[in-house]
Amino acid sequence: MLSQKYGRTYHFPFSPGTTSDDRINHTYWNDIQQIETIVHTEKLDGENNCLNRFGVFARSHAAPTTSAWTNQIRERWQLIKQDLGDIEIFGENLYAIHSIEYKQIESYFYVFAVRCLDKWLSWEEVKFYASIFDFPTVPELKIESVTNLSQQTLQEQVLSLAQECSVFESTDILTENSCTREGIVTRNTEEYLTDQFPRNVFKYVRKGHVKTNEHWTRNWQRAKLIWEKR
Secondary structure (H helix, E strand, O other): OOOOOOOOOEEOOOOOOOOOOOOEOOOHHHHHOOOOEEEEEEEOOOEEEEEEOOEEEOOOOOOOOOOHHHHHHHHHHHHHHHHOOOEEEEEEEOOEOOOEEEOOOOOOEEEEEEEEOOEEOOHHHHHHHHHHOOOOEOOEEEEEEOOOOOHHHHHHHHHHHHOOEOOOOEEEOOOOOEOEOOEEEEEEOOOEEHHHHHHOEEEEEOOOOOOOOOOHHHOOOEOOOHHHOO
16 A cells, blocks of 8 residues: 555544544543643645655545546645655645635645654644645644643533634535534644554534535536635
């Protein structure tokens, strides 16, 4: 295998947007108490793409992707592939509109994780490598020390952040009205081993988020960047 796919992110038990094949971390609070500092980031509505020295991969990682909506990121990959080494960059590809249209994006690829061999790198290193390769990261919403954090406060924070509109101005594709974020991803700010992923990354997804069906790839539309709308 040329690349190992991104781990399945377990939902918080209070995340309403679970489907039948999603998993829930019912002991998330025990896991978070083993962490010193967490960061809440915005979960963007795009395709999970991975860039490593072998190619650009979509979610399955069975083989490099050739989809039309990854053309742009594959062109970028051609410029950086020789410099990646053991680094694998994971990001949200917003080139094709899914259930949310973003009105204020300046880029199509937003980095949320970086893996090197058997480790997921710290959030600071994620931002470091993103900047080296000239990519933005997903919006950082809040960094929180776990020391004096209660379970109730954590839940209230996540729920509050989830009720806000996207940093990039989110619009529901069906109603064309403003909508809340797709969700929140909470992670350990420090590095951790790949087999410890489920104990270090958690997510909240709003209910009824997916507005597209399995045929969306036939009629997909390219997202417009902010400068195209001025």
